[in-house]
Amino acid sequence: MHWFGWKGRFILRRLGLLVLQVWGIVTTVFILIQLLPGDPTYLLGGEFSTPSTRASIAQDLGLDQPIYVRYFKYMENVLHGDLGTSYFTGKPILEEVLRHFTATFELVTFAFIVAVGLGIPLGIWSAVSRKGFLKNIPTAYGMVAGALPEFWWALMSILILYVILGFAPAPIGRIDVSVDPPHTITGLYTLDALMTGNVSAFASSLAHLVLPGLTLAFVNAAPIVKVTRTQMLEVMSSGFVRYAQACGMKRGRIYRDALKNALLPVITYSGLVYGFLISGAVLVETVFSWGGLGQFAVSSVVNSDYLAVAGSVMFIASFALTVYVLMDILQAVVDPRTNR
Numbered sequence: 001m002h003w004f005g006w007k008g009r010f011i012l013r014r015l016g017l018l019v020l021q022v023w024g025i026v027t028t029v030f031i032l033i034q035l036l037p038g039d040p041t042y043l044l045g046g047e048f049s050t051p052s053t054r055a056s057i058a059q060d061l062g063l064d065q066p067i068y069v070r071y072f073k074y075m076e077n078v079l080h081g082d083l084g085t086s087y088f089t090g091k092p093i094l095e096e097v098l099r100h101f102t103a104t105f106e107l108v109t110f111a112f113i114v115a116v117g118l119g120i121p122l123g124i125w126s127a128v129s130r131k132g133f134l135k136n137i138p139t140a141y142g143m144v145a146g147a148l149p150e151f152w153w154a155l156m157s158i159l160i161l162y163v164i165l166g167f168a169p170a171p172i173g174r175i176d177v178s179v180d181p182p183h184t185i186t187g188l189y190t191l192d193a194l195m196t197g198n199v200s201a202f203a204s205s206l207a208h209l210v211l212p213g214l215t216l217a218f219v220n221a222a223p224i225v226k227v228t229r230t231q232m233l234e235v236m237s238s239g240f241v242r243y244a245q246a247c248g249m250k251r252g253r254i255y256r257d258a259l260k261n262a263l264l265p266v267i268t269y270s271g272l273v274y275g276f277l278i279s280g281a282v283l284v285e286t287v288f289s290w291g292g293l294g295q296f297a298v299s300s301v302v303n304s305d306y307l308a309v310a311g312s313v314m315f316i317a318s319f320a321l322t323v324y325v326l327m328d329i330l331q332a333v334v335d336p337r338t339n340r
Contacts, residue, residue: 010332018325025317029310030074034067083314084307088300093311097293101315102187103174104285104292108277110209111216116270119221123228123266127236128255138225145222151283154215158287161211168211169204171288179204212288216281220273227269231262264331271327275320 041054041063049057058064062073077084083093126137145153161168174189175181182192182201190209193202235241235258244254282294289295297312299305 014325021321022318029314033310083311086308088303088305093308097311097315100293100296106188110213112274114217115221119224120228123225127229127232138229142222145219150219154284154287169207173289176204212284228266231265235262275323279316
């Protein structure tokens with residue numbers, strides 16, 4: 001009961017803070033919308049629209065009302081799940097954001113799993129290999145992966161694996177144009193194809209997912225390798241490890257115990273990487289024509305679709321904050337000292 005008590009209070013505090021942070025994001029987004037240059041009535045009315053037409057559009061949109069009235073109306077709409085209507089597509093922004101978010105979520109989740117699956121073992125390997133070239137792997141890998149931006153690696157992977165070798169499919173989205181997307185259940189093509197038994201859609205969507213996912217994973221696994229190696233080296237030099245070694249304990253058992261003590265900072269940093277991926281995949285999505293939320297936000301900026309931009313930013317920031325809160329809760333579960 002005591003265990004549930006303090007952890008329950010900690011979770012409630014973090015969730016309450018999350019609500020306040022999301023409210024701050026919504027308020028900030030609304031203010032930034034008001035500061036953006038341009039007049040939406042020109043976009044909607046056309047270049048040759050008359051002042052009376054633009055005034056009628058402004059009245060329909062509520063732009064003729066005081067800013068505080070618009071703010072409370074905007075907050076009310078957000079609480080009801082209404083982010084407005086896209087000026088460019090004419091569809092509800094929430095519907096557009098969710099459709100593009102599932103594409104981004106599928107990409108960054110795949111990249112995150114690969115990055116963690118590659119980064120943590122490689123960091124452990126380089127930490128326990130004190131001699132030889134293995135100890136230089138994190139430094140060399142970090143220099144190679146971090147020296148150039150993600151879009152450059154994306155372009156090089158397309159050039160080598162698609163143009164030259166012909167291994168990868170054409171970078172034209174999430175699935176081949178000759179294959180129908182699977183029936184929408186979650187919006188994740190690979191998962192929906194598995195759930196519906198659509199083998200051709202699963203094979204095509206997975207093939208299209210691999211190249212952009214590996215590009216993001218290659219760049220973002222490097223810092224995970226470094227953090228894992230640093231934490232393992234710190235724990236391996238601690239007193240209890242030296243005592244275990246002096247007692248003749250098997251190295252495999254020592255490494256497992258050391259990993260348990262080094263894992264908390266690695267989990268924290270991995271969570272930060274996951275939150276960063278959702279907003280850092282914009283260029284990779286553009287290169288591969290992925291159709292994700294980042295690419296949607298960029299096209300909304302180009303088309304002066306301000307409400308769509310606001311909805312995209314709000315959704316990305318809220319998702320990142322949610323990931324960070326979940327990481328805080330996981331830290332409290334793994335190590336109760338972190339909530340003190």
